[in-house]
Amino acid sequence: MGTDKKILLYEAALGLIEEKRDMSNIKVADIAKAADIGKGTVYEYFKSKEQLLAESIIYFLKKCIKTFEESINSGGGFKVIYMAALKNISSTMTASRTFSQYITFNECNFSIKKTMQSLIEEHFENMRRAYVEKFEKIIDIGVKEGVLKKKPDKFSWLIAFGNSIMCIVAFKHGFEEFVDMTEEEMMERSYNMFVKVLT
Amino acid sequence: MGTDKKILLYEAALGLIEEKRDMSNIKVADIAKAADIGKGTVYEYFKSKEQLLAESIIYFLKKCIKTFEESINSGGGFKVIYMAALKNISSTMTASRTFSQYITFNECNFSIKKTMQSLIEEHFENMRRAYVEKFEKIIDIGVKEGVLKKKPDKFSWLIAFGNSIMCIVAFKHGFEEFVDMTEEEMMERSYNMFVKVLT
Amino acid sequence: MGTDKKILLYEAALGLIEEKRDMSNIKVADIAKAADIGKGTVYEYFKSKEQLLAESIIYFLKKCIKTFEESINSGGGFKVIYMAALKNISSTMTASRTFSQYITFNECNFSIKKTMQSLIEEHFENMRRAYVEKFEKIIDIGVKEGVLKKKPDKFSWLIAFGNSIMCIVAFKHGFEEFVDMTEEEMMERSYNMFVKVLT
Amino acid sequence: MGTDKKILLYEAALGLIEEKRDMSNIKVADIAKAADIGKGTVYEYFKSKEQLLAESIIYFLKKCIKTFEESINSGGGFKVIYMAALKNISSTMTASRTFSQYITFNECNFSIKKTMQSLIEEHFENMRRAYVEKFEKIIDIGVKEGVLKKKPDKFSWLIAFGNSIMCIVAFKHGFEEFVDMTEEEMMERSYNMFVKVLT
DNA sequence: CATGAATGAGACTTCATTCAT
DNA sequence: AATGAATGAAGTCTCATTCAT
Numbered sequence: 001m002g003t004d005k006k007i008l009l010y011e012a013a014l015g016l017i018e019e020k021r022d023m024s025n026i027k028v029a030d031i032a033k034a035a036d037i038g039k040g041t042v043y044e045y046f047k048s049k050e051q052l053l054a055e056s057i058i059y060f061l062k063k064c065i066k067t068f069e070e071s072i073n074s075g076g077g078f079k080v081i082y083m084a085a086l087k088n089i090s091s092t093m094t095a096s097r098t099f100s101q102y103i104t105f106n107e108c109n110f111s112i113k114k115t116m117q118s119l120i121e122e123h124f125e126n127m128r129r130a131y132v133e134k135f136e137k138i139i140d141i142g143v144k145e146g147v148l149k150k151k152p153d154k155f156s157w158l159i160a161f162g163n164s165i166m167c168i169v170a171f172k173h174g175f176e177e178f179v180d181m182t183e184e185e186m187m188e189r190s191y192n193m194f195v196k197v198l199t
Numbered sequence: 200m201g202t203d204k205k206i207l208l209y210e211a212a213l214g215l216i217e218e219k220r221d222m223s224n225i226k227v228a229d230i231a232k233a234a235d236i237g238k239g240t241v242y243e244y245f246k247s248k249e250q251l252l253a254e255s256i257i258y259f260l261k262k263c264i265k266t267f268e269e270s271i272n273s274g275g276g277f278k279v280i281y282m283a284a285l286k287n288i289s290s291t292m293t294a295s296r297t298f299s300q301y302i303t304f305n306e307c308n309f310s311i312k313k314t315m316q317s318l319i320e321e322h323f324e325n326m327r328r329a330y331v332e333k334f335e336k337i338i339d340i341g342v343k344e345g346v347l348k349k350k351p352d353k354f355s356w357l358i359a360f361g362n363s364i365m366c367i368v369a370f371k372h373g374f375e376e377f378v379d380m381t382e383e384e385m386m387e388r389s390y391n392m393f394v395k396v397l398t
Numbered sequence: 399m400g401t402d403k404k405i406l407l408y409e410a411a412l413g414l415i416e417e418k419r420d421m422s423n424i425k426v427a428d429i430a431k432a433a434d435i436g437k438g439t440v441y442e443y444f445k446s447k448e449q450l451l452a453e454s455i456i457y458f459l460k461k462c463i464k465t466f467e468e469s470i471n472s473g474g475g476f477k478v479i480y481m482a483a484l485k486n487i488s489s490t491m492t493a494s495r496t497f498s499q500y501i502t503f504n505e506c507n508f509s510i511k512k513t514m515q516s517l518i519e520e521h522f523e524n525m526r527r528a529y530v531e532k533f534e535k536i537i538d539i540g541v542k543e544g545v546l547k548k549k550p551d552k553f554s555w556l557i558a559f560g561n562s563i564m565c566i567v568a569f570k571h572g573f574e575e576f577v578d579m580t581e582e583e584m585m586e587r588s589y590n591m592f593v594k595v596l597t
Numbered sequence: 598m599g600t601d602k603k604i605l606l607y608e609a610a611l612g613l614i615e616e617k618r619d620m621s622n623i624k625v626a627d628i629a630k631a632a633d634i635g636k637g638t639v640y641e642y643f644k645s646k647e648q649l650l651a652e653s654i655i656y657f658l659k660k661c662i663k664t665f666e667e668s669i670n671s672g673g674g675f676k677v678i679y680m681a682a683l684k685n686i687s688s689t690m691t692a693s694r695t696f697s698q699y700i701t702f703n704e705c706n707f708s709i710k711k712t713m714q715s716l717i718e719e720h721f722e723n724m725r726r727a728y729v730e731k732f733e734k735i736i737d738i739g740v741k742e743g744v745l746k747k748k749p750d751k752f753s754w755l756i757a758f759g760n761s762i763m764c765i766v767a768f769k770h771g772f773e774e775f776v777d778m779t780e781e782e783m784m785e786r787s788y789n790m791f792v793k794v795l796t
Numbered sequence: 797c798a799t800g801a802a803t804g805a806g807a808c809t810t811c812a813t814t815c816a817t
Numbered sequence: 818a819a820t821g822a823a824t825g826a827a828g829t830c831t832c833a834t835t836c837a838t
Contacts, residue, residue, distance in 0.1 A: 024223025028833060038799040040835080049833060132376070154376050155388065162369065163362040170361065177331070177353055189354065197396055204822095227808065237824040242809065403801095422621025426829065436803040441830065530774070552774055553786065560767065561760040568759065575729070575751050587752060595794050625812060635820040637814080646812060 006045050006055075008035045013056040023053060054116035061127045064092055072134060078142040082194070083187060085138060090168045090183075135161050142198075152198045160197045164190045205244050205254075207234045212255040222252060253315035260326045263291055271333060277341040281390060284337060289367045334360050341397075351397045359396045363389045404443050404453075406433045411454040421451060452514035459525045462490055470532060476540040480589060483536060488566045533559050540596075550596045558595045562588045603642050603652075605632045610653040620650060651713035658724045661689055669731060675739040679788060682735060687765045687780075732758050739795075749795045757794045761787045 012035035016026050028049050032039045046052040071088035072081050139157050142148040152160075167190040171178050178186065211234035215225050227248050231238045245251040270287035271280050338356050341347040351359075366389040370377050377385065410433035414424050426447050430437045444450040469486035470479050537555050540546040550558075565588045569576045576584065609632035613623050625646050629636040643649040668685035669678050736754050739745040749757075764787040768775050775783065 027831090039833095040799050040801095041797080043834070044797070128374070155380070156392070158369070158376055159362060159366055159392065162365040163358060166361040166365055167358055170357070175327070177357055181354070193355070193358065193396060197392060226806090238808095239810080239824050239826095240822075243822070243824095248808065425827090437829095438803050438805095438831080439801075442801070442803095447829065526772070553778070554790070556767070556774055557760060557764055557790065560763040561756060564759040564763055565756055568755070573725070575755055579752070591753070591756065591794060595790060624810090636812095637820050637822095638818080640813070641818070 010056045010059040058123045065130045209255045209258040257322045408454045408457040456521045607653045607656040655720045662727045675742045
């Protein structure tokens with residue numbers, strides 16, 4: 001069915017993006033081959049290469065938020081949920097280093113024309129809002145549990161989350177300053193810093 | 200003279216990178232035209248487009264660290280220097296949003312082949328070390344002045360700086376959560392959070 | 399079908415080589431046009447211009463030996479076969495003056511890189527051996543018929559054949575010393591000289 | 598002086614032709630460098646690259662005939678002179694394999710435009726006539742000495758000389774049929790065959 | 797629906813030639 | 818007279834897209 005083939009192509013495209021770390025070098029032929037589909041068939045489902053790439057990114061963004069939601073819905077207390085949230089972001093970023101930048105900065109290095117860009121940016125903004133919404137829920141849990149004395153203002157907890165994410169990124173990237181730290185340690189310190197900042 | 204023309208081409212290339220937010224779409228012809236130079240002349244100074252782009256990035260990296268050094272050497276107390284550092288980073292990032300990602304994550308979306316990449320990565324690492332070194336000096340000033348009770352561990356102050364930078368990026372990016380804040384306010388809060396985290 | 403188009407391109411390339419007497423000035427666009435094929439299509443069948451030219455030459459070499467075999471298999475006595483052989487070589491050389499040199503000297507003036515050269519040289523050597531083999535059979539017929547008293551040594555008959563070929567080349571080339579001779583006369587004298595030398 | 602620089606450039610060009618076995622890949626810059634002369638200076642002496650190459654070839658042709666004359670003027674009887682002539686041609690061909698073809702067939706694989714071609718062809722024809730003239734003198738000596746019973750017709754001795762030359766070429770080329778023969782032997786057999794054919 | 801052969805616009809790069817010094 | 822930096826025309830090759838099957 002049509003949709004199935006689209007998803008096949010999304011996955012193929014995303015796979016190649018990860019592999020190459022560079023969207024500009026990806027060829028339609030490569031994507032088609034990776035999806036085990038004829039080159040011409042791509043154009044039955046997408047108007048252009050641009051469109052396919054743009055939609056692939058949107059598909060990725062939606063998947064991110066979905067797995068994020070799942071990860072924090074597993075239950076547990078504030079710390080457990082906070083950790084789960086960070087772990088999810090961490091693994092998303094590991095799985096998709098190229099997109100990490102995209103997600104974090106909403107900059108589009110990709111060779112996608114302006115028309116597509118706005119489409120993506122809209123979806124990105126949606127995703128960011130969804131993340132922020134979930135973050136707020138996590139904060140509320142922290143307040144209810146008394147880990148956070150009183151609900152901090154939005155600026156503060158947003159930046160605190162940003163901070164935690166930055167820890168992960170730096171760690172994942174393997175900067176020399178972090179090499180003799182285990183992931184557990186890093187997560188623990190990250191948590192402590194998070195609580196400290198917001199108290 | 201040769202060097203002059205190389206710099207002319209660096210600037211032209213960097214200008215286009217900023218303009219286009221995408222290195223993969225930049226054509227040699229464009230760079231040459233922007234530098235007001237014949238297309239063939241480019242190849243008198245660079246072996247290939249790749250080389251020109253790679254060297255342009257390295258040129259940019261060196262310029263970044265140079266202006267950063269200058270900005271924090273203007274004197275003043277801890278808070279002044281901290282603010283100057285942030286302002287420099289802020290303006291560098293504004294001037295060069297595309298590179299922000301590169302600098303922060305050391306990922307290279309650019310269509311530059313593996314050989315060039317390693318060249319760039321080496322230079323990037325040098326630059327990062329230079330920044331970290333300067334950051335430490337700023338921390339030391341804070342300690343001497345007594346703003347920071349005792350010298351925090353490297354992990355903490357690195358992340359704290361990262362945090363401050365993230366505030367700027369978020370602000371510059373115009374996320375809706377920050378729209379009713381002035382840059383001064385943001386910087387002030389950023390400073391307060393910085394000190395709080397490290398105390 | 400793939401093979402057909404390759405042959406189309408071989409013929410087009412060979413045609414242009416003959417026309418221009420110089421392989422270095424042939425453009426891919428010319429070959430494609432001559433084959434009534436899109437420029438890009440050439441690269442569906444050949445990795446590079448080099449490859450196309452090299453393969454074209456090999457195709458030519460194989461065709462030469464094939465028509466040579468056919469020409470001497472038409473039957474008849476020693477003189478008839480000798481004449482047929484010479485006629486074949488003569489017409490091959492007329493059809494392809496540029497290649498004549500190649501075939502005779504195994505030198506490759508063509509702008510073909512070293513890797514391709516060795517490929518061609520191998521094929522050329524094969525072809526040369528095939529010719530020598532056929533020549534020997536012709537000699538054996540001459541001996542059996544008693545035209546040649548006893549089988550001459552290889553050096554002698556090889557050179558004798560070379561000599562005959564040279565007569566043709568000189569004649570074809572229209573050197574002034576040969577202008578008042580008909581092709582028949584030349585062939586007759588050539589034959590007589592051939593027999594005389596080997597007796 | 599002007600002329601000196603021209604000769605410098607001729608020699609440089611010829612050297613590169615030999616080295617590369619392919620005139621089409623020779624660059625003006627290469628020739629200039631080989632002659633230790635500025636690139637622009639070439640155009641003080643030659644209207645174009647074409648002209649330089651064409652004149653270089655003509656220079657070579659003249660040099661060939663000059664050394665040939667010298668070689669056969671050293672005196673001695675018919676056999677000695679014949680051998681000297683062959684030796685000269687042999688060494689010329691060794692020194693200049695690329696030109697061998699040119700000289701033998703008067704075909705121009707070189708990337709030289711039609712206008713230059715006719716210039717070269719005229720000079721080639723002159724050279725060929727000069728060679729033929731000298732050959733005739735050698736024949737006359739053979740007749741006078743009685744080695745050749747009576748003066749053979751032009752066709753015969755021309756072809757006989759061509760034959761001898763072909764022996765050298767084949768030998769020099771290292772065809773497998775000739776590998777267990779010394780140059781002396783080959784020359785001796787060549788001489789014998791020459792005399793036999795013309796008797 | 798699915799395909800992949802065919803295409804040609806356009807990119808990078810080379811190099812003969814010019815010209816200011 | 819000598820130079821070499823600068824040039825741009827022209828060539829090779831890539832690849833998104835089309836279209837007949």
